[in-house]
Amino acid sequence: MPVREKAQPVEIERVHKTFRRENGDTVKALAGVSFTAQHNTLTALVGPDGGGKTTLLRMIAGLVAADEGSACVLGMDAAADAQTVQERIGYMPQKFGLYEDLTVQQNLDLYADLHGIGIAARQTIYPRLMQMTALGPFTRRLAGLLSGGMKQKLGLACTLVSSPDLLLLDEPTVGVDPLSRRELWEIVRRQVRESGMTVIASTSYLDEAEFFDHTIALHLGKVLAEGRPQEIAARAAGRVFMASSATKATARALQSRLFRQPEIADAVPEAGLVRVVTHEAELPRNENVIYAPVTPRFEDGFMLLFRAAVGDIQATAIKLEHRPENAPAETAVEVRDLLRTFGDFVAVNHVSFDVRRGEIYGLLGPNGAGKSTTFRMLCGLIPATGGQLRVAGADLRTSRAEARAKLGYVAQKFSLYGDLSVDENLDFFASAYGLRGDRKRTRIAWAKAQFDLGAMATLPSGQLPGGYKQRLAMAAALLHEPEILFLDEATSGADPLARREFWGRITALAEQGVTVIVTTHFMEEAEYCDRVIIMDGGVALAEGSPENIRARAKRSDGHEPTMEDAFIAIVEASRQDLRKAA
Amino acid sequence: MSERQQGIRRTLAMTRKETWQILRDPSAIAIGVVLPLLMLILFGYGLSFDIKNLPVAVVVEHSSADTSSAVSALRLSPWFAVHQVGTMNEAEQMMTEHKVNAILRFPPNFSRDLARGDATLLVAVNATDANTARIALAYVTGAIGIWQARDAKDGMTVPEIANIAIESRMWFNETNQSQWFLVPGVIVMVMTLIGALLTSLVIAREWERGTFEALFATPVRPSEILLSKTIPYFVMGMLGLAFSVAGSQLLFGVPLRGSLWLLIVVSSLYLLVALGIGLVISSVSKSQFLSNQLTFLVTFLPAIMLSGFIFDIRSMPVALQLITHIFPARYFVNSLQTIFLAGDVWPVILPDAAILAVMAAVLMRIAVKSTRKRIA
Numbered sequence: 001m002p003v004r005e006k007a008q009p010v011e012i013e014r015v016h017k018t019f020r021r022e023n024g025d026t027v028k029a030l031a032g033v034s035f036t037a038q039h040n041t042l043t044a045l046v047g048p049d050g051g052g053k054t055t056l057l058r059m060i061a062g063l064v065a066a067d068e069g070s071a072c073v074l075g076m077d078a079a080a081d082a083q084t085v086q087e088r089i090g091y092m093p094q095k096f097g098l099y100e101d102l103t104v105q106q107n108l109d110l111y112a113d114l115h116g117i118g119i120a121a122r123q124t125i126y127p128r129l130m131q132m133t134a135l136g137p138f139t140r141r142l143a144g145l146l147s148g149g150m151k152q153k154l155g156l157a158c159t160l161v162s163s164p165d166l167l168l169l170d171e172p173t174v175g176v177d178p179l180s181r182r183e184l185w186e187i188v189r190r191q192v193r194e195s196g197m198t199v200i201a202s203t204s205y206l207d208e209a210e211f212f213d214h215t216i217a218l219h220l221g222k223v224l225a226e227g228r229p230q231e232i233a234a235r236a237a238g239r240v241f242m243a244s245s246a247t248k249a250t251a252r253a254l255q256s257r258l259f260r261q262p263e264i265a266d267a268v269p270e271a272g273l274v275r276v277v278t279h280e281a282e283l284p285r286n287e288n289v290i291y292a293p294v295t296p297r298f299e300d301g302f303m304l305l306f307r308a309a310v311g312d313i314q315a316t317a318i319k320l321e322h323r324p325e326n327a328p329a330e331t332a333v334e335v336r337d338l339l340r341t342f343g344d345f346v347a348v349n350h351v352s353f354d355v356r357r358g359e360i361y362g363l364l365g366p367n368g369a370g371k372s373t374t375f376r377m378l379c380g381l382i383p384a385t386g387g388q389l390r391v392a393g394a395d396l397r398t399s400r401a402e403a404r405a406k407l408g409y410v411a412q413k414f415s416l417y418g419d420l421s422v423d424e425n426l427d428f429f430a431s432a433y434g435l436r437g438d439r440k441r442t443r444i445a446w447a448k449a450q451f452d453l454g455a456m457a458t459l460p461s462g463q464l465p466g467g468y469k470q471r472l473a474m475a476a477a478l479l480h481e482p483e484i485l486f487l488d489e490a491t492s493g494a495d496p497l498a499r500r501e502f503w504g505r506i507t508a509l510a511e512q513g514v515t516v517i518v519t520t521h522f523m524e525e526a527e528y529c530d531r532v533i534i535m536d537g538g539v540a541l542a543e544g545s546p547e548n549i550r551a552r553a554k555r556s557d558g559h560e561p562t563m564e565d566a567f568i569a570i571v572e573a574s575r576q577d578l579r580k581a582a
Numbered sequence: 583m584s585e586r587q588q589g590i591r592r593t594l595a596m597t598r599k600e601t602w603q604i605l606r607d608p609s610a611i612a613i614g615v616v617l618p619l620l621m622l623i624l625f626g627y628g629l630s631f632d633i634k635n636l637p638v639a640v641v642v643e644h645s646s647a648d649t650s651s652a653v654s655a656l657r658l659s660p661w662f663a664v665h666q667v668g669t670m671n672e673a674e675q676m677m678t679e680h681k682v683n684a685i686l687r688f689p690p691n692f693s694r695d696l697a698r699g700d701a702t703l704l705v706a707v708n709a710t711d712a713n714t715a716r717i718a719l720a721y722v723t724g725a726i727g728i729w730q731a732r733d734a735k736d737g738m739t740v741p742e743i744a745n746i747a748i749e750s751r752m753w754f755n756e757t758n759q760s761q762w763f764l765v766p767g768v769i770v771m772v773m774t775l776i777g778a779l780l781t782s783l784v785i786a787r788e789w790e791r792g793t794f795e796a797l798f799a800t801p802v803r804p805s806e807i808l809l810s811k812t813i814p815y816f817v818m819g820m821l822g823l824a825f826s827v828a829g830s831q832l833l834f835g836v837p838l839r840g841s842l843w844l845l846i847v848v849s850s851l852y853l854l855v856a857l858g859i860g861l862v863i864s865s866v867s868k869s870q871f872l873s874n875q876l877t878f879l880v881t882f883l884p885a886i887m888l889s890g891f892i893f894d895i896r897s898m899p900v901a902l903q904l905i906t907h908i909f910p911a912r913y914f915v916n917s918l919q920t921i922f923l924a925g926d927v928w929p930v931i932l933p934d935a936a937i938l939a940v941m942a943a944v945l946m947r948i949a950v951k952s953t954r955k956r957i958a
Contacts, residue, residue, distance in 0.1 A: 097796030113595030114800040
């Protein structure tokens with residue numbers, strides 16, 4: 001086949017791709033996308049779900065053919081010469097195809113065999129990969145028994161085993177904790193530095209785009225903008241401020257107020273203040289807010305572009321029919337010496353904390369820290385091995401049903417019935433919570449009005465756009481007017497705007513006296529919480545307000561440490577202590 | 583290394599991976615080893631189509647030498663438990679109360695009619711269970727036929743026809759043991775489960791878990807993926823065959839009158855057909871649930887209902903008889919029963935084997951054509 005000299009590794013020219021859904025609708029995944037990935041660089045595809053990132057990567061891997069336009073990969077046509085392209089690339093899909101019933105070594109061997117790597121070559125490749133991924137001690141372990149972060153590292157190792165010229169990574173860090181994320185990206189950067197590899201990766205974590213050489217912002221199958229991250233950031237130059245309240249309002253309250261203002265493109269709580277991006281260089285006039293200009297970063301520039309493309313945001317105010325009755329100072333959740341073991345393994349090791357009524361409380365920790373187990377015990381889904389657990393005044397060990405009636409639960413994957421419409425889902429969940437007759441009708445009407453679901457009422461919930469799924473899941477969990485709402489990684493994989501809307505609703509709920517307990521992998525989201533607890537290895541490492549937690553870390557560059565800095569510092573310090581002790 | 587060697591190496595690597603997965607997966611072992619044994623035991627001991635001590639009400643309204651001789655003939659037979667009553671009413675009552683499954687009525691002028699040579703008997707069977715009813719009817723008419731024939735030998739009455747039907751049923755199965763007839767059927771079910779169901783499931787699982795996407799982006803060829811799915815399950819199917827044959831010999835002493843190599847050849851052909859169906863189904867449906875349903879409908883149910891293994895094809899309505907021709911199980915069952923109970927009857931086995939071979943070739947071709955390394 002003809003190999004054009006000096007061609008860049010990936011040259012995409014005006015590609016289009018349309019998919020047909022099962023119900024006959026057509027979805028335009030890519031609408032005239034063009035871009036070039038330069039040799040030996042790191043290119044990021046950023047953007048919300050449905051932006052076309054995955055389709056584009058599959059096209060480069062020769063797994064999807066373009067309807068129109070051309071995809072030239074390593075000098076070859078990706079569709080026509082797919083087989084040859086696939087011999088020279090490494091592709092890690094979103095749910096990477098690890099065989100969970102094979103061991104770490106067997107998975108590696110399989111990919112080495114498929115790429116025809118000789119026995120001699122393996123002797124140099126394997127030790128290097130094992131050292132990089134720190135998987136060395138686990139070669140005989142079944143892949144299915146690895147933690148989420150380790151699975152991703154093994155997936156990466158399998159893709160790197162053939163030393164490909166081009167590496168394609170589809171959201172490699174979704175659902176991975178900040179520590180593992182950092183390690184994963186370090187491996188990728190080393191490949192670019194040392195092996196001259198070209199890398200294209202998609203991500204929905206905007207902060208990760210910061211260290212890429214080139215970024216392409218995709219939205220609804222079109223390129224919104226491209227350039228170096230600094231160039232994207234520069235678009236917000238002079239429009240980024242740290243806002244603080246002159247009236248001593250909390251950062252969260254200020255954020256929810258500012259985010260609704262039309263002049264403001266983005267507002268997120270950060271380090272006790274609110275980071276604000278304005279549409280114009282002019283500041284909104286408000287005597288009670290003090291603004292201090294700061295240097296923009298990638299996320300600011302992206303959000304500015306994104307808001308311009310999306311237009312108005314949905315109202316996120318929620319008005320409860322009845323506020324939870326009890327006095328505000330009362331303890332909603334009381335956890336004492338909580339213990340949970342699975343055989344010899346101690347998943348949760350004597351953890352204690354209290355959550356006050358109307359508080360937003362965050363459970364943070366790396367993959368396998370025991371936070372999901374804690375969460376499930378709080379919801380009464382699994383029994384505790386030991387300790388005390390009181391939720392909404394009821395002891396979970398003796399009166400589980402009573403406690404359950406007072407709590408709402410939004411699971412990680414939203415337990416909605418994909419084939420049922422929005423109306424049918426709400427009807428089902430209302431009945432499941434024991435609502436009947438007039439009460440059921442008013443509650444469903446309330447949920448549809450508050451969450452703006454009316455227009456989607458007859459659509460099967462499986463076909464709802466991402467943000468709406470989240471809304472429906474939350475609406476369903478609130479039908480029976482719970483006093484406490486549990487949210488398990490509910491923002492994982494959601495686009496930045498949907499996440500902000502989501503937190504807007506949580507803030508509104510908390511203001512009206514609903515207690516909210518969340519887990520999240522987005523450390524900046526911890527800033528919305530009143531208090532957080534950080535867990536690792538089943539043990540509580542730190543508890544307190546975001547400010548308290550942040551104060552535990554120091555940055556070498558003198559900047560105010562972020563939640564993520566603090567999180568990593570705390571977890572690493574504890575792990576070092578453990579190593580010393582052992 | 584040449585491309586050919588590379589291809590062989592990739593296929594071997596994939597086959598090894600598949601084997602590891604089978605060995606780690608208890609459900610695969612259960613289907614391959616436990617299921618054949620379980621079905622042998624179930625069909626051998628539990629599900630028997632023979633009827634012993636069939637409760638029969640015998641209505642003798644006017645006793646005579648002929649009727650008592652017939653009744654005692656029935657009483658002596660191990661197949662019946664005779665309840666003699668005087669009126670039809672009593673007999674009907676017993677039938678409604680499920681105390682008897684059949685009524686045999688000797689009319690009042692039975693002896694006179696018999697002497698004239700045109701006696702009629704009423705036989706009524708409870709047909710709620712059609713299968714048992716048919717067997718009961720055959721037994722009762724058969725028993726009367728035998729009695730008649732014996733009496734005829736003594737020169738007492740005019741011989742009548744009637745005993746041919748039973749003769750045919752007992753031909754290859756002298757002791758009238760349905761195990762002999764059923765055990766070959768177990769082989770069909772095991773082969774179908776391993777070939778079609780397990781194969782379509784493991785492929786659908788790769789789609790569901792997203793393992794195919796990563797695999798597709800490697801140099802592996804579609805034909806190599808198919809081959810690596812075929813080899814381990816072929817071996818497993820043959821193991822299932824070995825278990826079934828060994829079990830049938832050891833537990834029930836089912837004779838194998840044909841040759842073993844022919845049994846293996848015909849079974850291999852059917853296994854390839856089943857694998858082909860599994861591969862084609864899984865290229866259409868990418869979910870385990872749908873694959874499961876489709877495979878059951880297309881292969882497993884026809885293998886039980888329409889193959890002649892449980893229900894004799896000759897006694898089906900003509901339309902249904904025609905439909906059975908499109909299901910491979912029919913040809914396999916036919917050949918198996920011949921090999922086991924009759925021997926290497928070439929005029930029966932050759933056409934069946936030829937049809938299976940053609941089916942296997944066509945299905946494998948479709949499978950290769952329809953498997954492409956493409957997502958969506």
